[in-house]
Each structure stands twice: as structure tokens, then as C-alpha cells.
Amino acid sequence: MTNPFPSRFLWGAATAAYQVEGSPLADGAGPSIWHRFSHTPGRVANGDTGDVACDHYHRFREDVALMRELGLGAYRFSIAWGRVLPEGTGRVNERGLDFYRRLVDALREAGIAPVATLYHWDLPAALDDRGGWLNRDAADWFAEYAAVCYRALDDRIELWATLNEPWVVTDGGYLTGVLAPGHRSAFEAARAGHNLLRAHAAAVEAYRAEGRGRIGVVVNIEPKHPASDRPEDRAAAARADAYLNRHYLDPLLLGRYPEELAGIYGEAWSEVFDREAAAVRVPIDWLGLNYYTRNVVRHQPDVWPLAAARVRQSRSIHTETDWEVYPAGLEEALRWIAGRYGSVPLYVTENGAAFYDPPSPIDGRIDDPLRIAYLRDHLRAVGRALAAGVDVRGYFVWSLLDNLEWSHGFSKRFGIVHVDFATLARTIKASGHFYAGFKTNHEGPAYASNA
Numbered sequence: 472m473t474n475p476f477p478s479r480f481l482w483g484a485a486t487a488a489y490q491v492e493g494s495p496l497a498d499g500a501g502p503s504i505w506h507r508f509s510h511t512p513g514r515v516a517n518g519d520t521g522d523v524a525c526d527h528y529h530r531f532r533e534d535v536a537l538m539r540e541l542g543l544g545a546y547r548f549s550i551a552w553g554r555v556l557p558e559g560t561g562r563v564n565e566r567g568l569d570f571y572r573r574l575v576d577a578l579r580e581a582g583i584a585p586v587a588t589l590y591h592w593d594l595p596a597a598l599d600d601r602g603g604w605l606n607r608d609a610a611d612w613f614a615e616y617a618a619v620c621y622r623a624l625d626d627r628i629e630l631w632a633t634l635n636e637p638w639v640v641t642d643g644g645y646l647t648g649v650l651a652p653g654h655r656s657a658f659e660a661a662r663a664g665h666n667l668l669r670a671h672a673a674a675v676e677a678y679r680a681e682g683r684g685r686i687g688v689v690v691n692i693e694p695k696h697p698a699s700d701r702p703e704d705r706a707a708a709a710r711a712d713a714y715l716n717r718h719y720l721d722p723l724l725l726g727r728y729p730e731e732l733a734g735i736y737g738e739a740w741s742e743v744f745d746r747e748a749a750a751v752r753v754p755i756d757w758l759g760l761n762y763y764t765r766n767v768v769r770h771q772p773d774v775w776p777l778a779a780a781r782v783r784q785s786r787s788i789h790t791e792t793d794w795e796v797y798p799a800g801l802e803e804a805l806r807w808i809a810g811r812y813g814s815v816p817l818y819v820t821e822n823g824a825a826f827y828d829p830p831s832p833i834d835g836r837i838d839d840p841l842r843i844a845y846l847r848d849h850l851r852a853v854g855r856a857l858a859a860g861v862d863v864r865g866y867f868v869w870s871l872l873d874n875l876e877w878s879h880g881f882s883k884r885f886g887i888v889h890v891d892f893a894t895l896a897r898t899i900k901a902s903g904h905f906y907a908g909f910k911t912n913h914e915g916p917a918y919a920s921n922a
């Protein structure tokens with residue numbers, strides 16, 4: 472097959488502020504909901520916190536040098552809202568902004584395009600005290616913060632993303648409670664989701680007033696496949712699809728919520744959301760898709776609120792987070808988005824896998840053949856989508872570095888660069904070398920197979 476990757480394809484890797492930076496309160500920053508959550512006993516595995524994480528806050532120059540060694544064309548990172556506005560609104564903390572100014576300057580000097588996400592889950596705690604995403608004013612708070620970032624950084628940012636994975640924010644943060652702020656309420660999840668969308672629209676509008684580059688949003692997608700042809704399993708898969716995949720994309724790109732949501736949320740759904748859905752559809756320049764796995768789904772009435780359960784595929788390989796490895800789902804997701812939502816340029820803004828790696832390198836090396844196979848097969852899936860005519864403009868591995876995997880703490884490693892959390896030493900894994908090679912020759916010859 473001829474090389475399907477265009478020459479201007481953006482090859483990158485991604486991280487998020489709370490997961491890698493460390494020093495969450497340095498230089499006048501205000502605490503986030505993740506700082507509070509991780510400092511609450513029992514919330515994060517092993518009591519891990521982001522207090523040090525990868526110390527990217529101090530070691531970003533070393534990390535930019537690693538990106539260079541990996542031949543990356545782009546780095547997707549997130550800005551910690553509380554570094555920029557310690558109280559969430561009002562007073563701007565220039566010292567916090569300076570960190571991002573230094574980071575993007577270092578990236579530009581290294582010839583790496585900065586891709587900035589404004590919200591990767593670390594809401595300022597001061598705003599949570601005012602209701603957080605449950606407060607309708609959150610849209611204005613977010614637009615105010617976004618505008619400060621645009622003014623400080625827009626001339627050096629390649630792509631802006633408003634939100635990372637609004638579905639995870641609401642499902643993990645407000646419905647199941649496994650992520651900050653750790654609530655368990657369908658009423659709150661539905662409302663927070665709607666306000667996240669309103670906040671996205673407000674931040675895009677603010678960008679149109681003063682930005683010069685390109686702005687979009689990042690969603691996570693998991694194809695939902697029915698476990699059987701039985702009508703109830705098919706209906707369960709359709710509900711799961713509406714709840715995860717269309718919940719945000721339909722309002723963002725079609726201006727309406729999927730009909731199924733009213734049934735799923737029941738009393739917790741408000742007609743106001745449907746009435747306001749058209750207003751969150753504002754033109755975006757690109758769409759980011761995070762893909763990790765698919766789900767096979769069956770009808771199960773006692774599972775709240777979806778009445779659907781995952782059927783684990785015992786013959787498949789699963790990652791350390793127990794996610795099925797299913798590369799064909801990435802091609803499926805890309806084609807599905809292009810077919811359903813039309814011609815918005817797409818980026819795979821996250822894709823990667825947690826597999827076991829030792830805490831320290833062995834003979835100076837980290838050999839991670841399972842991660843290499845995962846990346847190779849998913850990159851080939853992107854290649855197939857490109858060959859089929861889908862407008863994919865870039866791909867970002869999750870993650871550049873092993874980091875704080877949210878409530879799993881440091882127990883799950885996703886990096887193509889290993890971090891020894893005792894010494895903070897970095898070592899490029901075999902998968903990092905593979906990725907560097909794939910970008911150049913689109914096959915990674917050392918690991919090519921006929922699969």
C-alpha cells in the first residue's frame with residue numbers, strides 16, 4: 472500500500488497539566504479540584520497525588536529535548552486554569568502564565584508545534600466552591616479564563632482545544648464519582664454536561680473575537696457493539712452509543728441532543744437542555760478524537776442509568792486498565808464521525824495503552840512490545856481511514872510520559888517515555904523508538920508484520 476499519511480500530517484504526543492506538571496501550588500497558583508481530590512484519603516490509589524508527578528513544571532526543557540529526540544512535530548499539553556486565575560476568575564497570575572510562555576517558546580525553538588487544551592479536568596477549587604460546572608455562570612468563567620490564555624499565547628499556539636472529554640468529566644466526576652469532584656448524581660451529571668457545552672461555545676466565541684489560529688474540542692469515542700442480534704442488546708448498544716458518543720458530538724455539530732438521553736437520564740433531564748442545544752453549535756476549526764477501546768454491550772436492567780453492561784471479550788488482549796485492544800475501532804470511529812458529522816478536520820488527539828513496565832529500566836532499557844504492537848496496529852487503522860478519504864490531520868500518542876493516571880495514581884503507565892518515580896529519570900521506551908521510526912518510514916521496519 473502506498474503511504475497514506477500526508478506530508479503535513481502532525482505527529483505528536485500528549486499530556487495533561489495535573490498528570491505531569493507537579494508543583495500544583497507553585498508561583499501563586501490556586502488549588503484545583505484534583506488537588507483536593509487526591510489529598511482526600513481513599514480517592515486515588517496508593518494515596519498518590521500530583522504534588523510532584525513528573526516534575527514537568529521544572530523539567531520541561533529536558534522533556535522538550537526528549538520530544539526532539541523522538542522527532543515529534545507537535546506536543547499537546549493542557550493549561551492549568553488555577554495557575555492562570557488562582558480564584559478561577561478575576562485576578563490574573565502572571566507567574567503562572569509565564570510557565571506556559573516558557574514552555575511554548577521552548578517548543579517553538581525546537582520546531583515543535585504547541586497544541587493547548589484549556590480544560591483537562593482541573594477546575595479551580597474556588598469555582599467548585601461556587602458550584603463548579605453545576606453553576607450556569609461556569610460558561611462565563613471559562614470564557615474569561617480562555618480569553619486570558621488567548622491574549623498571552625495565541626501567537627505561538629498551533630491548535631487550541633476548549634475541553635478534553637466532557638463525557639468523562641460528567642460521567643466520572645458527577646455520575647460515578649471516581650474522578651474529581653467525586654459526586655454521584657444523574658441530576659448533576661446532566662446539568663454539568665450541558666454547562667460544559669455552553670462553556671465550550673462561550674470560549675469559541677471569545678476566540679473569534681480575538682484569536683488568529685484554529686480552535687476545536689476533544690471528545691472520547693468508543694464504538695458500542697451489541698453482544699448479540701437480540702433487539703434488547705441492540706437497543707442497549709444504541710443507548711450506550713447515545714450516552715457516550717453522541718451526547719456531546721450531536722449538540723456540538725448538529726445542534727441537538729440525541730433523543731435517547733431523556734430516557735436515560737429520566738427525571739434528571741431538563742427540557743431546557745434541548746431548547747438550548749442549538750446555541751452550543753458554534754463553528755469549530757477541528758475536532759479531536761481520543762480513542763482507546765470499544766465496548767461490546769448487552770441489555771442489563773439493573774445497571775444504572777443505562778440498563779446496559781459491558782461484555783468482556785475473553786479472547787482479546789486487554790491492557791492494564793482492562794480495556795480491550797481493538798484497533799479496528801479507531802478506523803470505525805474516524806469513518807463514523809466523517810460520515811455522520813461531515814467534513815470537519817480530525818485529529819486523533821489521544822491513543823495509547825497502559826501495559827506493565829518495571830519501575831526502573833533494566834540494563835538502561837524499557838522493552839514494551841505490547842505497546843509497540845498497540846501503536847503499530849492503531850496507526851495502521853489511521854492509515855486505512857486516510858486511504859478511505861477521511862480528513863485526518865494528525866495523531867498524538869497518549870502519553871509522552873508515564874504519569875498520574877487519575878484515580879489509578881502512578882500504577883498505570885501509558886508513556887512512550889518511562890519515568891522512574893523514585894528518581895524522576897526519563898528513559899525513552901522501545902515504543903518511543905518505534906514511534907520515532909514509524910513517523911519517518913510509516914511502518915517501523917523492526918516490528919513490521921503482515922498482520
Ligand code: BGC
Nearest residue numbers: 487635636639761821869876
Ligand atoms: C484522558 C487522559 C487519560 C487517558 C487514559 C483519557 O481519558 O484524557 O487524561 O490519562 O484517557 O486513561
